Amino acid sequence: MSEEVLPGFCSMCMQSDCGTLVEVKDGVVVKVRGNPLSPSNKGKLDLRGLSIIMNLYNPYRVKAPLKRTNPEKGPDVDPRWERISWEEAFDMVAEKLRKIRKDDPRKLVMWEGWGRCEVYIGLIVGPFKDAFGVVNVVGSHGALCSIHFAASLVHGQFPEATFDIDYTNYVIATGRTLGPNVASACGSTRRFIEALERGMKLVVVDPRRSIEASKAYRWIPIRPGTETAFALAIIYVMLYEINKFDEWFVKNRTNGPYLIGPDGYYVRDAKSKKPLIWDPVDGRAKTFDDESIKDYALEGVYNVNGVDAKPAFQLLKEHVKEYTPEWAEKITTVPAETIRTIAREFIEQARIGSTISIDGFDFPYRPAAFTGSGRGSVSHLGGMYFDLAGKIINALVGAIEVPGGITGNRFTGPGPDVLMPNQDGLVTPFLEAEGWRSHLAKYSFKFPPDHVEMREFYPFMHTGPHLTIKSILEPEKYHLPYKVEAFMICGANPIRTVGQRERFIEAFKKVPFIFTLSPFFDEPTMMADVVLAEHTPLETGMVNVCMTQHQTTGSDTRELQRLLYRKPVKPLYDTKHPIEIIIELAERVGILYGKGGLNDAINKWWPLKEEYALDLEKKYGVEELFDRLASSLVGKEGLNELKKKGVATRRVTPGKLGYNYYYHPGNKTRHPIYFEHAKAIADKLRAYLKQYNIGVPGWRNIDEFFAYFQPLPVWIPNKEFDAPPEYDLYAINWKTNFMPFGTGNTAENPWLHEIRVNDPYELRILVNSETAKKKGLKDGDLVCVESRYGKTKGRVKITELIHPEVIGIPALYGSGTIMMNPTAKEGPYFNALLSIDEEVSIDPLHGGIEISPRVRIYKV
Numbered sequence: 001m002s003e004e005v006l007p008g009f010c011s012m013c014m015q016s017d018c019g020t021l022v023e024v025k026d027g028v029v030v031k032v033r034g035n036p037l038s039p040s041n042k043g044k045l046d047l048r049g050l051s052i053i054m055n056l057y058n059p060y061r062v063k064a065p066l067k068r069t070n071p072e073k074g075p076d077v078d079p080r081w082e083r084i085s086w087e088e089a090f091d092m093v094a095e096k097l098r099k100i101r102k103d104d105p106r107k108l109v110m111w112e113g114w115g116r117c118e119v120y121i122g123l124i125v126g127p128f129k130d131a132f133g134v135v136n137v138v139g140s141h142g143a144l145c146s147i148h149f150a151a152s153l154v155h156g157q158f159p160e161a162t163f164d165i166d167y168t169n170y171v172i173a174t175g176r177t178l179g180p181n182v183a184s185a186c187g188s189t190r191r192f193i194e195a196l197e198r199g200m201k202l203v204v205v206d207p208r209r210s211i212e213a214s215k216a217y218r219w220i221p222i223r224p225g226t227e228t229a230f231a232l233a234i235i236y237v238m239l240y241e242i243n244k245f246d247e248w249f250v251k252n253r254t255n256g257p258y259l260i261g262p263d264g265y266y267v268r269d270a271k272s273k274k275p276l277i278w279d280p281v282d283g284r285a286k287t288f289d290d291e292s293i294k295d296y297a298l299e300g301v302y303n304v305n306g307v308d309a310k311p312a313f314q315l316l317k318e319h320v321k322e323y324t325p326e327w328a329e330k331i332t333t334v335p336a337e338t339i340r341t342i343a344r345e346f347i348e349q350a351r352i353g354s355t356i357s358i359d360g361f362d363f364p365y366r367p368a369a370f371t372g373s374g375r376g377s378v379s380h381l382g383g384m385y386f387d388l389a390g391k392i393i394n395a396l397v398g399a400i401e402v403p404g405g406i407t408g409n410r411f412t413g414p415g416p417d418v419l420m421p422n423q424d425g426l427v428t429p430f431l432e433a434e435g436w437r438s439h440l441a442k443y444s445f446k447f448p449p450d451h452v453e454m455r456e457f458y459p460f461m462h463t464g465p466h467l468t469i470k471s472i473l474e475p476e477k478y479h480l481p482y483k484v485e486a487f488m489i490c491g492a493n494p495i496r497t498v499g500q501r502e503r504f505i506e507a508f509k510k511v512p513f514i515f516t517l518s519p520f521f522d523e524p525t526m527m528a529d530v531v532l533a534e535h536t537p538l539e540t541g542m543v544n545v546c547m548t549q550h551q552t553t554g555s556d557t558r559e560l561q562r563l564l565y566r567k568p569v570k571p572l573y574d575t576k577h578p579i580e581i582i583i584e585l586a587e588r589v590g591i592l593y594g595k596g597g598l599n600d601a602i603n604k605w606w607p608l609k610e611e612y613a614l615d616l617e618k619k620y621g622v623e624e625l626f627d628r629l630a631s632s633l634v635g636k637e638g639l640n641e642l643k644k645k646g647v648a649t650r651r652v653t654p655g656k657l658g659y660n661y662y663y664h665p666g667n668k669t670r671h672p673i674y675f676e677h678a679k680a681i682a683d684k685l686r687a688y689l690k691q692y693n694i695g696v697p698g699w700r701n702i703d704e705f706f707a708y709f710q711p712l713p714v715w716i717p718n719k720e721f722d723a724p725p726e727y728d729l730y731a732i733n734w735k736t737n738f739m740p741f742g743t744g745n746t747a748e749n750p751w752l753h754e755i756r757v758n759d760p761y762e763l764r765i766l767v768n769s770e771t772a773k774k775k776g777l778k779d780g781d782l783v784c785v786e787s788r789y790g791k792t793k794g795r796v797k798i799t800e801l802i803h804p805e806v807i808g809i810p811a812l813y814g815s816g817t818i819m820m821n822p823t824a825k826e827g828p829y830f831n832a833l834l835s836i837d838e839e840v841s842i843d844p845l846h847g848g849i850e851i852s853p854r855v856r857i858y859k860v
Contacts, residue, residue, distance in 0.1 A: 001025060001026055002025070002026055002027070003023070003024070003025050004023075004024050005021050005022065005023055005024070006021070006022040006024060006566075006567040006568075006569065007019070007020070007021060007022075007035065007564075007565055007566065007567055007643075007644075007645065007646020007647070008020040008021070008022050008032075008538065008564075008565075008566040008567065008646065009035075009038075009544055009564040009565075009566055009646070010032075010041075010045065010046075010048070010049035010052065011052065011116070011537035011540075011743065011744055012046075012048035012049050012051070012052055012537075012743060012744035012746065013048065013182065013740050013741060013743055013744070014114050014550075014740075014741050014743055015040075015546075015547065015549060015550065016544055016546075016743075017038075017040050017041075017544065017546035017547070017549070017562065017564060018034060018035075018038060018040055018041035018044075018045060018046075018049055019034065019035030019037060019038025019040070019041060019564050019646055019647050020032050020033065020034060020035055020038075020045065020049060020052075020646075021033050021034070021035050021646070022538065022567075022569065024569060027569075027570060029053050029056060029057075029538060029569055031053075032045070032049060032050055032052055032053060033045060033050075034049070035645075035646050035647060037645050037646065037647045038564065038646075038647050039187075039556055039557055039560055039562060039647075039649060040187040040546070040549065040556075040557050040562070041187065041190075042190070044190070046737065047737060047738075047751075047752065047755065048737070048738075048740075048744060048746060048749075048752065050751070051746075051749050051751040051752050052537060052538060052744065053538070053751075054748075054749045054750055054751050054752075055519070055536040055537060055538065055744065055745055055749070056536050056538045056539065056569070056572065057572075058520070058536075058745070058748060058749075058821070060520070060521060060748060060819060060820055060821050061519050061520055061521075061536065061573075062518055062519055062520060062521060062525070062531055062533045062534070062575070063533060063572075063573035063574065063575065064083050064084075064533050064573060064574040064575070065083070065084050065085070065086055065088075065089035065530070065531060065532055065533050065574070066079075066081040066082065066083060066084065066089075066530070066531040066533070067081070067082050067084050067088075067089070067092065067529065067530050067531075068080070068081065068082075068528065068529045068530070069081070069082050073505075073508065073509050073526075073527050074505060074509075074526070074527070075495065075505065075523045075526045075527070075816070075817040075818070076526075076817060076818045077526070077818075078818070079526060079528075081531075086574070086576070089530055089532055090584055090585065090588055091588070092529075092530050093515050093530055093532070093585060094585055094588035094589050096485075096486055096513050096515075097132070097486070097585065097589045098588075098589050098590065100485055100486055101132060101133065101589065101591075104482055105132060105133040105134055105135060106135045106136060106450060106482055107482055107483065107484055107485040107486065108132070108134055108136070108484075108485070108486045108487075108488060109136040109137075109138055109452055109468065109484055109486070109487050109488070109511075110125060110128070110129060110134050110136065110137045110138070110488045110489075110490065111138050111139075111140050111465075111487060111488070111489045111490065111492035111494060111524070112125045112137060112138070112139055112140070112490050112491060112492055113139060113140035113141045113490075113491045113492030113493060113494075113497070113742060114141050114491065114741040114742050114743045115490075115491030115492060115493060115518075115522075115742050115743060115745075116490070116491040116534075116537075116578065116743075119491070119540065119542065119578050119579065123542075123579060123606075124490060124578060124579060124582050125137060125490065126601070126605045127598055127601035127602045127604075127605050127606075128582055128586065128598060128601070129601075130596075130601040130604070130605075131586060131591040131592075131596065131597050131598040131600070131601045132586075132589070132591055135450050135451060136450075136451055136452045136453065136468075136484075138452065138453055138463060138464065138465055138468050138492075138494075139462070139463030139465070139492075140463070140465050140492035140493055140494035140497055140498070141463065141492075141497060141741070141742070142462040142463030142464075142465070142847075142848065143462075143463060143464070143465055143466050143497075143498050143499075143836075143847075143848050143849050144375070144379055144497070144498065144499075144831075144834075144848060144849065144851055145375045145379060145462075145848070146378065146379060146384075146461070146462040146463075146843070146846035146847055146848030147159070147160050147373045147374070147375055147378045147379070147387070147462075147846075148160060148373075148431070148432050148462055148846075149384055149387070149432050149433055149460050149462075149845065149846050150372065150373060150378075150384060150387035150388050150390070150391055150433075151373055151387075151408050151409075152429060152430045152431050152432045152433035152434075153388075153427075153429050153430075153433035153672065153675065153677060153678075154388075154391040154400070154427065154671050154672060155400070155401065155406075155407065155408030155418075155419075155427065155430075155660075155671070156408065156418055156419055156420065156427040156428050156429065156430045157407075157408025157409060157418055157430060158408075158430055158431045158432065159409070159550070160373040160408075160409060160550060161371070161372070161373050161391075161406050161407065161408050161409065162371070162373075162406070162407060162408075162409050162549075162550065162551065162552055162553045163369035163371055163404075163405065163406050163407065163552065163553070164369070164403055164404055164405060164406075164407055164553060164554070164659075165191045165192070165195050165200075165552040165553065165554050166403075166554045166555055167356070167365070167367050167403045167404035168195065168200060168367050168368065168369050168404050168405070169199065169200055169201065169349055169367040169368065169404070170200070170201045170203075170345065170346060170349030170350075170367065170368040170369070171200065171201070171202050171203065171368075171369050171371060172203045172205065172342065172346065172369070172370045172371065173202060173203065173204050173205070173206075173212060173216075173371050173374070174204075174205040174206070174227055174230070174231075174370075174371065174372060174374055174376075174377045174386075174390070175205070175206055175227060175374035175375065175376025175377030175378070176371055176373065176374020176375065176376060176377065176551075177210065177211075177212060177374075177551060177734075177735065178192050178202075178212055178371075178551050178552055179191070179192050179551040179552060180192055180210075180211040180212055180215070181210050181211050181212060181734065181735060181736070181737070182551075182735045182736065182737055182740035187549055187552075187554065187556060187557055188549060188550075188551035188552045191552050191554045191556070192212075192215075192551075192552060196215055201217040201345075201349070202215065202216040202217055202218075203216060203217060203218045203220065203342060203345075204216040204218070204219050204220065205220045205222050205227070205230065205334075205377075206219070206220075206221070206222065206376060207221055207222055207223070207224050207376075207730070207732050207802060207803040207806045207808070208221075208732060208734065208766070208801060208802050208803070208806070208808050209221075209800075209801035209802070210734065218342075220334055220338060220342070221333070221334075221802075221803040222332050222333065222334055222803070223331070223332055223333045223730065223803065223805055223806075224376075224380075224730045224732050224803075224806060224852035225380040225381075225382075225383070225718050225720060225721075225730070225850070225852050226328075226331045226332040226333075227332075227377040227380075227383070227386040228382060228383070228385045228386040228389060228713060228715055228716075229323070229327075229328045229331040229332050229715050230328055230332045230334055230339065230386075231370075231372070231386050231389035231390055231393060231713070232320055232323035232328070232389055232713060232715060233323050233324065233325045233327065233328035233332075233336075233339045234339060234342065234343045234346070234370075234393055235316075235320045235323070235389060235392055235393060235396070236320045236321070236323045236324055236325070237325060237339065237340050237343035237344075238343055238347060238393070238396055239316075239317050239320060239396075240317075240320075240321070241340065241343075242343060242344060242347055244347055244352070245347075245352070245396040245397065246350075246352045246353070246366075246396065246397050246398035247298070248353075248398070249364070249395065249397075249398030249400075250298060250313060250395065250396065250398075250673070251295075251296040251298065252296075252666060252667035252670075253395070253398070253400070253667065253669075253670055253671060254312075254313075254395050254670055254671050254672065254673045255275070255288075255312050255424075255425075255426055255670055255671075255672050255673060255674050255676075256296075256298055256311060256312050256313035256316070256395075256673055256674070257277040257278070257288070257296035257297060257298060257311050257312070257313065258275045258276070258277060258288060258311065258312050258674065259275070259276045259277060259278060259285065259302065259304055259309035259310065259311060259312075260309060260310055260311070260312050260315055260674065260676075261305075261307045261309050262307055262308065264676070264679055264711055265676060265679070265680070266424065266676060267285070267304050267305055267307065267309045269287050270305065272287060273423075274287040274288060274289065274423070274424070274425075275287070275288050275424050275425070276288070276304060276305075276309075277293070277296050277297070277311070278296070278297040278300070278302045278304070278309075278311065279292075279293050279294055279295060279296070279297070280295055280296075280297045280300075281294035281295045282294060285302065285304045288424075288425045288670075289425055296311075297311055298311050298313040298314065299311060299313065299314045299317070300314065301314075312673065312674030313673070315674065315712065316392065316673060316674065316712060319712045319714075323715065324336075325337070325339040325340055331715070331717075333803070333805070346368055346370065346393070346397065347397060349367060349368040350366050350367070350368035350397035350398070350399055351365060351366065351367060351368075352366070352397055352398060354366075356403050356404075358403065358655050358656045358659070359655040359656040360656075361656040361662060363402050363403050363656075363659060363661055363662070364398050364402045364403075364661070365402065365403055365404055366397055366398050366399035366402050366403070366404045366405040367403075367404035367405075368397060368399055368404065368405070369394065369399055369404070369405055369406050370390045370393045370394050370399075370406070371390070371406070372386060372387040372389070372390025372391065372393075373387055373390075375735075375851070376732065376734065376851075378846070379848050379849070379850070379851045380718055380843070380850050380851065380852060381716075381718035381719060381720075381841060381842070381843050381850045382708060382715075382716040382717075382718055382843060383843060383846070383848075384708075384843060384845045384846045385708075385710075385713035385714060385715070385716070385845075386713070388675060388713045389713040391406075391671070391673070392673045392713070394406045395671055395673050396673075400671050401419060401659065401660045401661045401671075402659065402661045403659060407553060407659075407660065408660075409547075409548040409549065409550060409553055413548055413558065413561075413652070413653055414558065414653050414657065414658050414659060414660050414663075415653065415660075415663065416663040416664075418660045418663070419660045419661075419663065419664045419669045420664075420669070421664070421668065421669040421670065425669070425670050426669070426670050426671070426672050427669055427670065427671055427672070429677055432460055432461070432462060433460065433677070435459040435460060435677075435681040435684075436455060436456070436459045436681075445459075445684075445685070445688045447479065447688070447692045447694065448479045448480070448481040449478075449479055449480065449481075452464075452467075452468045452471050452472065452480065452484060453465075453467050453468050453471075454467040454471060454478060454697065456688075457685070457696045457697065458844065458847040459681050459685060460678075460681070460845055460846060460847065461846065461847025461848075462846060462847055462848060463847075464847055465494040465497075465498050465504075466498050466499065466836035466842070466849060467842075467847075468494075468507075469494070469503055469504050469506075469507035469508075469836075470503075470507075470697075470698070470836070471697075472484055472507045472510055472511070473503065473506060473507050473510065477697055477698075478697045478698075479694070479697065484510075484511055485511070485512050485513060486511065486512070486513040486514065486515070487508070487511050487513075487514040487515070487524075488515060488516075489514065489515070489516040489517070489518070489524045489525075489528070490516075490517050490578070491517075492524065493522050493523055493524055493742055494524070495508065495523035495524060495527075495815075496522070496523055496742070496812065496815045496831070497742060497812065497831065498831065498834070498836065498849075499789070499790075499831050499832075499833075499834030499835060499836050499841075499849060500789065500790065500834065500835065500836050501815065501831065501832065503836070505523075505527070508524070508527045509527075513529050514527055514528045514529050514530075515528055515529060515530040515531070515532060516528045516530075516531055516532065517532045517534045517578050517581055517582075518531055518532070518533075518534055519533070519534045519535065519536045519575065519745075520745050520748065520820070521817055521819035521820055522745075522816075522817065522820065523815070523816075523817055525817075526817045526818075526819065532576070532581050533573070533574060533575040533576065534575055534576065534577075534578050534581065535568070535571055535575045535576065535577055535578070536575075537566075537744070538566075538568065538569050539568050539569055539570075539571045539572070539575065539577075540566065540568055540577055540578070541566055541567060541568035541577070541622065541623065541626070542565075542566055542579075542622070542626055543563055543564070543565050543566075543626040543629055543630045543642070544563065544564045544565075544566070545561075545562075545563055545607075545629070545633065546562040546563070546564060555654070555655075555658055558653065558658045559651055559652065559653045559654040559655070559657070559658045560649045560650065560651060560652065561633065561649065561650045561652045562647070562648075562649050563630060563633060563634060563638075563642055563647070563648040563649070564646060564647060565630070565642045565643055565646050565647075565648075566646075567643070567646075577622050579622050579625065580621075580622050582598070583598065583619065583620070583622075586598040587619060592619065593616060593617050594616055594617065595616065597616060599614040599615070599616045599617075599618070599620070600614075600616055602614055602625070606629055606632075607629070607632055607633065608628055608629065608632045609631075609632040612628040612629075612631050612632045613628075614628070627639060630642055630648070633648075633650075634648045634650065638650075674711050674712060675710075675711045675712065676711050678709050678710070678711060678845070679709055679710065679711045681709070682706055682709030685706075686706065689702070696838075696844075697838075698837065698838030698839065698842075699838050699839055699844075700839065701839070704839070705844045706844070708843060708844040708845045709844065709845060718850055719839070719840050719841070719850070720850065720852065720853055720854045723788060723853075723854035724788075726856050727787065727788065727854035727855055727856050728805075728854075728856060729771070729805055729806060729807050729854065729855050729856065729857060730803075730805055730806045730807070730852050730853070730854055730855070731785060731787065731806070731807055731808075731809060731830070731833050731852060731853055731854075731855045732806055732807075732808050732809075732851075732852050733808070733809055733810070733811075733812075733830040733851060734808070734810060734811075735811065736762060736810045736811045738752050738755070738756045738759075738762060738811060739752075739811035739812060739813070742812070747812075747813065747815075747816065747820075747821075747823070747824040748816075748820050748821040748823065748824050750821065750823065753821075753823045753826075757826075760797060761797060761799070761801075761810065762810055762811070762827075763794070763795075763810075763813060763826060763827035763828075764794060764795055764796065764797035764810075764827075764828075765783060765785060765794040765795065765796055765797065765807055765808070765809055765828055765857075766797050766799050766801070766802050766807060766808035766809075766810075767796050767797070767798055767799070767802070767807050767857070768798075768799065768800065768802050768803065768804040768806070769798050769799065769800055770804050771804050771805075771807075772796065772798045775857065775858075776859075777796050777798070777857070777859070778796070778798070779796060779797065779798050780795055780796060781795065781796045781859055782794070782795055782796075782859065782860045783795075783796055783857050783858060783859055783860060784857070784858055784859075784860050785807060785809070785828065785833065785855050785856075785857050786833075786855060786856055786857075786858075787833040787834075787835075787853040787854065787855045788835070788853070788854070789833065789834060789835040789840075789853065790832040790833055790834070791832060791833070792809070792814060792828045792829045792830065792832045792833060793828060793860055794809070794814075794827060794828030807855065807857055809828050809830040811827075811830075812829070812830060812831065813825075813826060813827030813828065813829065814826065814827045814828050814829030814830075814832075815829050815831070833853050833855060834849060834850070834851065834853060835849070835850070835853065836849055
């Protein structure tokens, strides 16, 4: 009997940074366990990681390259697959790609997603896009999780903001998980438990009593989609009732002192064009960086450059005057006195004025955090205003980018470039906050539009799968000047993961040629003309450069550069490594070699040192590529250690170096609490629309569209408030430990299915006991939940763990294909309830859709 233990890492959530050890006996994987050397999971592994074996031995998986012989398409239509050779598969796909590239690269749409996030994003999508000249790269995952704008604007970091759990003593978590809700073994859950044990107080504001809420100091149920009103009322209490805030921070670390003119813009110095502040000691206006400033005025009216100007802080204070707790109570259902209590506790716990010394450097110490970037609170029509209001709440106590407070979690980690000030002295907007930019490419306004996602009209959008299919279905309405001829799908499933599934299927049918890199027969794969059979994770050897973790951050991983190595098991079938597939396609299309080719693009996208850069005229194997990547980061000796242990780490930002404040202390950079940048980009967009005499497609009322680009957060009731009275409940959805993302094909996994069918809160529709009584519902009743846009069915679970006005549907079950494990279709399908129509659902600022529709529920 032969036995071996292979190092690896889990690929069953978007982080993919839990080190694993894979036990193999006689060529059969018998067990997967956590690698104790991995700093994130420290030998632990969640249930998804343990179940990864079932991806390898899934009898429903794609086992060889295939071509469709049935022209009719649909997730439940038999494609009549014909097995073909890799040579034929590559030839078919390359022929189509060569023709499109010669004609118009815009006609190829690349779909990327969390299906294989550790492989695709940055490793395939970016380099191939650049080499081919792809304009349209569409993320299938972002429409329901557009949480990134505020962090990119205020922290200069992507993808979101988290909090420093090492030092935080008081956390307000609104509509988000801190790790436990998704059973995250990659450090978040462990750090969360350790923080609670040392006495951290947690306040959870959520319609549902989540796992975090069960451990919380307070659980505050709230009506979905009203979180902005809650946050604005807290600001009111801070400024009008308690009247206590971190005056030094607001003056020195925000644009609160910047003078704003009647037009809503900074009043600027005539010569330098820099924003002006008012120095009350000298009684005159000065540029924000004038070394002679003795003090900053935060309130008052000052005549400067012939106009009456007010400090941004003054405008903020005036702006929130109407947002009282009593006003918010009627909207949110949160009692006014509860709002006051939370505001008071937050200020007390923030310890305004305190400092802490780390490695001999004195930091402001603010052990309180208002965590705003949660999918449950932001992904609403008008929801980004909530996140921006949360930034203001943190700024008012000085809890931004300092120990104990909120910090961005940019994938490159802390460093001097993160809070780099721009010409106005503010943190430089990053990625999505720049305007007309995605995480993959920089865009500018052009008409007719280049992008199927309509990025020209949504300058801060995360991803636009919902707009992509609408522009394909109605190209004249959306001004699309070309016809999409091919989809290239890598780890993406927009048919399942967005909303109005049938419209996505209809759009897919309009595209002449679709090919997928896929290990499973999900919906897009069943719509494909050619399937390039991909390894499952355990068969995919690679090096993973770990990101900063999403839910919480602590010194145990923040100070480390972490690499994980996976030694693959022998492939079971006629499948290939996805990067091998991309390299082969690039060569056949004619974009592998030379300047501007795939090798050249990899050199630009990957952190390769000069001695390990790719020869532009050589074809590389997958293992050599990853050897070069690892060697660039940890050296040759580090590479050997990595392959032996499965883990390589370097302490790159220990102690004080782990806090961005250290690199730009005092007033060396500032965070916006007045969001002039959003207004400026919106006004530019208005000008473009006027120039071309057009509107925003799908929006009849253009003033309503631009109402979402105000420089201060404003309460705008979303369209679900206008639903007919028979739609008397709200539907909510959340990630669970069985299915936090589409990553890892958890819907089909039989081990996970065996557990979840015995979980009384999974695969069910949660209804408050009071509500159930009024509607005559009992545990186990089969019911229909219907919104104005669609409906789904499922069994009732009566509970006290949810707001009386809310029904809850966990995860994303109930959708699949005829060639998947039938368990994939079990359970209620939440996304059937969602709309993708502009004036009903789409938020102009973050580009995502409303995720809490009004519904009615009745027995089937």
